[in-house]
Amino acid sequence: MSEVIQRDTMLSYITGSVESSAESVAIRAINERGREDLEKTPFPTRKDEDWRFVDLKSITKSQFCKLEEANAADVGDISEHYLPEAMNCRLVFVNGVYNEELSSVEDLPNNVIVGNLAANADNNSVKEHLGTITNYDDDVFAPFNDAAFTDGAFIYVPEETVVRTPIHILNVFTDAEKAFYATPRLLYVGEMFSKSTIIEEHIGLADNQYLNVPVTEFKMFTGSNVHHARIQRDSKNASHVSRPIAILDKNAEYHSYTICLGAKLFRNDPRVIQNAEEVNFTVDGLVLIDGNQIADTHSIMDHRFAHAGSHQLHKVVVNDSAHSVFNGKIFVAKDAQKIDSFQENRNLLLSENGKVNTKPQLEIFADDVLCSHGATIGQLQDEEVFYLQSRGLTEQKSRELLVYAFALESVESMEVESVEKLLLSEVIEYTNRDNK
């Protein structure tokens, strides 16, 4: 007789049932599908290969409630978080709920849509693509978002249209009496030869505990181009599990840059799927963590057709007892010839107790492929610190400059000046904490 081991599902860590108040039939269908997946998929443990290094107790030792039951604080004035470049091109979500008053969308080119999903539920692109791009097997987090979301951000850029203003998707989280969950959602549809820059930000306004499970879907039609910056500055007690995915048609370009600064537990599974020949994409990351933070990136660059150029530079700075995990999968299918793929994971360890696990994972079934990958773990060089110090810089300033120099490449890719400045000041704050 075989013993059936009943494993917990995601629902074990959620108070009450997961329901969505969505009115749209399309969204409700996805909610239903999500609930079914949730009920039958066990919650991951360290015995699962993809979760081997991650301590999930900041989720499993808690119970997360609906926002309505959390007694969350009002949002107040958050204008300091607005980007000057995107003053009239901003969607604000407070604890996952769309806030029309704080959002501002003006002066967009004809037929560009930057709005919330609920209000655009009847849009053909929403009906056609929402929930169809996400593709995570045996996952509990994408289904959790599927099951619970009622709204989200929707960006639609029509054919041959360039949006020159960066589009700011600002998710803020307020203090609350109880730990709550939020399921932000973003659908991007770029028609043929369209182009835009998206700044997706997650900011915790206090240091409360919450669970942030965003799903972002990018449908990139032929020749479309997107620059997608993701800045995670969640509360230091939050858990953030992200599922960002993009699917690329011929000649499409998708460049993503994920910056991880906040959260106690950050797990990010970016995936880029090639859907036709000749595409270009980037899956860069910058992680600055300290204290007991955990940041885990499990990415997939999925080359399914010939002629792709892909780039992944994942840079990590670890201090105190923080822990970084990187698992970068590069898939190249049998007939996907002429792939040029670059992957590098560079780690800077500032403390003795910091931990880094890194693993490139290449599965290449084509033969005419250029694929380079590497990982390094290093420390600040004493000789470099002394050199700068001998010129009059304090030890603190010297370290700060060296960490900044390490992070610089990733920061420079932001292309939006205020975001570069923001990241610079974050680096300075990070190195200052080092010297407490």
Added chain:
Amino acid sequence: MLEIKNLHASVEGEDIEILKGVNLKVNAGEIHAIMGPNGSGKSTLAKVVSGHPEYEVTQGEILFNGEDITELDADERAHMGLFLAFQYPVEVPGITNKTLLREAYNTIARANDREELDPLEFEDYITEKLDVIEMKDQFLSRSINTGFSGGEKKKNEIFQMAVLNPVLSFLDETDSGLDIDALKVVSDGVNKIANSENAIVMITHYQRLLNYIKPDHVHVMMAGKLIKSGGFELAEELEANGYDALEKELVLNGEAQ
């Protein structure tokens, strides 16, 4: 200006004594040369004076303008006007020469209650200094020493010296790696910087550099000590007879250990 008294130094945390009782006095307006065979402790002396944490002073003291600086950090010594041109300048990718120098210049200015320079003023100031060492301005926006040739690195050290305008500079084998043209440019630069208010201590292996920058005093270092001092003629003597001859002579006189 600088007075080193019976200086003993070891590698921090280890029982390896490298400096074994160095005495040296440098006055304003003077140029000194320290010569000596490889491994005799010349670089260690320069690093100990500039505050390298790798070494520990176990005996003696370093007085700078009358103040004991033995316990000060490297940046505090730099604020007082000490400068070290490294034998092996360090490559620092990602930080430009200009960023380093502006930060350094202004930090030193602040420490001395002098006016800081804003980015535009600094641009003018630093551009002027490029002439001292005949450097192109692309140099400023390159990462510190990254991908520089050996000669470029040495030139960059002297350029930094020109910008920071130190009171006392140790130049550690600045001549090595320089071809004859570069050597002339670098020596000209040093001669332009030298004046009656500051002082320079050159560390070198060869007399070559001393033909372009005339020292007032020459010292010979062996096994962690300055064993002989003299004028320019001492350098000539060394060039002609080598260190071995000097060592023998000292043994005969019962001066070496």
